[in-house]
Amino acid sequence: MSLQIFKTIKDFISGMDYVHREKAASITLWEEKELENIFTILLMGSFSGIPAPPAFIAAELFPLLTSELKIFNERAENSFDTLAEMTGILSID
Amino acid sequence: MTTIIVVLGIVVYIVLFKTYGKRLEQNVVKADNNNQTPSARMYDGVDYVPAKAPVLFGHHFASIAGAAPIIGPVLAMAWGWVPALLWVWFGNIFIGAVHDYLALMASVRYDGKSVQFVASDLITKRTGTLFYWLVFFLLILVIAAFGAVLGGMFVRTPEIPSAYLMKIIAALILGVLIYRVKMNFTLATIIGILMLALAIWGGSVLPIKLSKNAWYIIMFFYIIIASAIPVNVLLQPRDYLNSWLLYFGLFIGALAAIFSFHGFSAPAFTSFSPILSGGKPTPYFPAIVLIIACGSLSGFHSLVASGTTSKQLEKESDGLTIGYGAMLTEGFLSTLVIVSVAGFGLQLMVSKGMNITTANWATNYTGSMMKSLPKAAMFTASYAQMVAATWLNFIPTKIVQIIAGMWVASFAMTTLDTTNRLGRYTFAEIMLPMKEKHESAYNFFTNRWIASIVPAFIGIYLAWSGNFTILWPSFGTANQLIASIALLTGASWIAKRQGSKSRFALIPAYLLWITVTAAIIWFTAVVLPGTIKANPVTGITVLIIEIVMLIMSFVFIIDFIKHKDDALA
Amino acid sequence: MKTVFFTGKGGVGKSTLSATLAWQLAEKGFRVLAVSIDPAHNLGDIYGKKLSFKKKKFSEHLYLQEINLEKAADEYVKANMNLMREIYGYLQSFNMDKYFSILKYSPGIEEYAALTALEKILTSERENFDYIVFDTPPTGLTLHIFALPGITLSWLERLIKIRQEILKKRYTIHNIRGKYEAKGVPLVYDEKDDNVIKKLYELQERYSLVLSLLQGKNNAVSVVFNPDYLSLKESQRLLTGLSDLGLPVQGAFNNKMTEKSGEIAEMVEETLKKDHSSLTIQRVPYRADSMQEGYKLPCDITLPFL
Secondary structure (H helix, E strand, O other), X not given: OHHXXXXXXXXXXXXXXXXXXXXXXXXHHHXXXXXXXXXXXXXXXXXXXXXXXXXXXXXXXXXXXXXXXXXHHHHHHHOOOOHHHHHHHOOOO | OHHHHHHHHHHHHHHHHHHHHHHHHHHHHOOOOOOOOHHHHOOOOOOOOOEOHHHHHHHHHHHHOOOHHHHHHHHHHHHOHHHHHHHHHHHHHHHHHHHHHHHHHHHHHOOOOOHHHHHHHHOOHHHHHHHXXXXXXXXXXXXXXXXXXXXXXXXHOOHHHHHHHHHHHHHHHHHHHHHHOOOOHHHHHHHHHHHHHHHHHHHHHOOOOOOHHHHHHHHHHHHHHHOOOOOOOOHHHHHHHHHHHHHHHHHHHHHHHHHOOOOOOOOOOOOOOOEOHHHOEOOHHHHHHHHOOOOOOOHHHHHHHHHOHHHOEOOOOHHHHHHHHHHHHHHHHHHHHHHHHHHHHHHHHHHOOOOOOOOOHHHHHHHHHHHHOOOHHHHHHHHHHHHHOOHHHHOOHHHHHHHXXXXXXXXXXXXXXXXXXXXXXXXXXHHOOHHHHOHXXXXXXXXXXXXXXXXXXXXXXXXXXXXXXXXXXXHHHHHHHHHHHHHHHHHHHHHHHHOOOOHHHHHHHHHHHHXXXXXXXXXXXXXXXXXXXXXXXXXXXXXXXXXXXXXXXXXXXXXXXXXXXXXXX | OEEEEEEOXXXXXXXXXXXXXXXXXXXXXXXXXXXXXXXXXXXXXXXXXXXXXXXXXXXXXXXXXXXXXXXXXXXXXXXHHHHHHHHXXXXXXXXXXXXXXXXXXXXXXXXXXXXXXXXXXXXHOOOOOOEEEEEOOOHHHHHHXXXXXXXXXXXHHXXXXXXXXXXXXXXXXXXXXXXXXXXXXXXXXXXXXXXXXXXXXXXXXXXXXXXXXXXXXXXXXXXXXXXXXXHHHHHHHHHHHHHHOOOOEEEEEEXXXXXXXXXXXXXXXXXXXXXXXXXXXXXXXXXXXXXXXXXXXXXXXXXXXX
16 A cells, blocks of 8 residues: 555656656757758758758758658648647747 | 635546546547557657657646636636636536647647647638737737736735746756756756745845836836747746746645635625626626636637647547646636635735725725735735645745745746747738738838837737726637637537537537627627726727727638538538 | 869860970879860860770870769769669659659759869879879859859858757757657767768868868969950959969969960950969960970970979
């Protein structure tokens, strides 16, 4: 019984710890993701009509950018649907 | 009595969560863990990591909980504690939590797209655009309402601004420790909490006394500056400290309420129309929706739930705990507020020399409260009294009061500058149609600083000159209008996509729309004329916003009914 | 190793001067490589040999080589197309991969191909030769090729900065999450593990080397012109372009001088010296019998740094 209580308390504390760690990292995570997106956008400059680096830099990096391209895709798809996301990230209420 | 109500509240929430909530989950949403959630579909181990239910719950709750669920119930006490409590409990269980849960689940089934997107998809494109306008108005009114709360509180309790200032310094240091130096996280957290405690103590020693207007000017500049600096310098570490403050305050409050065994001195019921908004008799129906927003129902939650939470949900069965459960927890917070004010409010006002009894409560509560312990101060003082009435009385009452004050102030202050960040963005979206015809004007208004100053200025100006009992309900109208659109969107999702019984959402949604629209009409026709006479600039600004919102409300409902039976594309 | 680039308008005699300098240096006993990047490929004609990318021995100390820009560009595009095909391999089942051939027309491919070849020669032949003499394409293209390493480097610098910022943020996240870090794909936060930043650094190193070789003391860019008005104008543009790029201009050659060109030659030389006072100009007389052994000009070609 007392062991059970001890375990519950331990679980609760580690849960709080986890919650708070995620809280402290949340905006940094978002920023990191956006930066990866910007990185890809810059490389794909010619695609979006902004000044682009020499094409071969993109060509050299292309095979290494699988996760960035994934993010790029996802951001492109959701770029018009960000009001709610911003509300959540800035936890406005 | 305090104990009975709190325990009863917990029981009501748990029972209804298990019955009504579960039925929603099984019959209406048809949550099924075989459906992949967006976080699982996009999983890459880096960003799209599905969060475990308790973590996401903590995250979501911290995002939706703010100062609003504390302030609304304080005002609603004018009706007596029973009507206030009824709306918090039943509004929450049958409308507010349903609203949050549906927004979350619709978004999950829509690949993590927001309620705004779902609304444009299911109703009309125009509905999506309405969100920008409503959110923009809401942001201005939030700045106004919270600015007024803070102004009053800072003057009343000069220890709080000083503690808050020290907390900002603590947050700046913590930001360096966590995000620059990359110190061990646990150690940094301990240092952060110690600094927070030091700030609270420091505030009690070194109060800062300034006039209300001076605080407004400071707030204006604070909003502009704080929303311009990188997030990990101030915003992120401060939010992190806030989250500790929130859980700590809630924990102590729950303990105190359970163990205080104190009778209620406030009347259970006063009158259907006590004096409340703008010094006018305020009818419980429809005005209650404007007074208690966050504690029982808030449109912002649909945005938070569908904006970030839906992208992290691990499995569909977690949705109920997070979407529905977090909202009930927020209702519990409002319950604590009602209990503490009902238990200790009367004595506090009398001790400040106010002429208030249970007999004249209906006519004198609002005035006495605003004069002696305005808005949040009523809560912080009652909360401190409630803690002092228990075995927790080893903590000095003054310190408890500062902790409670910091709790409210931190959330309100955070809202001011995060609101301004979002304000810039919505402002730019609203201005977009201007781009084609008046490009130079468009460029001027969407300039980062201009777009930042405009909402901050209007908001602070309203707080400066306005009457709080006007600003608070107008903030409520914007918030509840979003809620009613989101809930109708949820209903239409259930009807069109789910093919299940949409009456669970449709009935409360229509009821809500009717109530909110009636409330706006009542507020515009009955309350505002007096304000316009007394204070033309505030009155007319609010009037314009209300009329635009009223038009939007009708545009929306017409669109909704027209497209209700449309086949899906 | 020292390098010399002969630049100038088409037809002014860059190839002849390169060929002569290379021959004269080789005769003195230095190990010399003469390279033609000029699409006109006069160098091979002057030596009377058919040249290719593989270097050919001409005399005891003199080797010859030719970079075919078109071919280099083709090869570069082919390599990229193959990469695209690998990534989007399924397209082959519908024969749609051929659409990637549009890459051939991307702007800047020729310059990049030339630069890549140049870089290969500069880095691989450093130890083997005392002198490498380059015969370059006409002004515009040459300036583009010379500008490329600088532009590339400034882009690389920007990209590296963002990438470092990304890794820093990832490290912060890793540090905060601690033991709750997601299992499975690990979050790469160390520069040592991030292939993207490693590739960026590698590119940066390569282009810095090329740039430092081009801008260094052991490189000379020489301008060749004729005693006429058009040639003067182009040389002025060229000189400005070269000094903007921070390239060391050493020596100018007033080629194809005849007795009749005295006055105009004076004028051209003076105008050039007005803007570039330190320029040493050497006159090279016109040779009527240059059809045979065009690399054996009767006068000594000298440059200050030789």
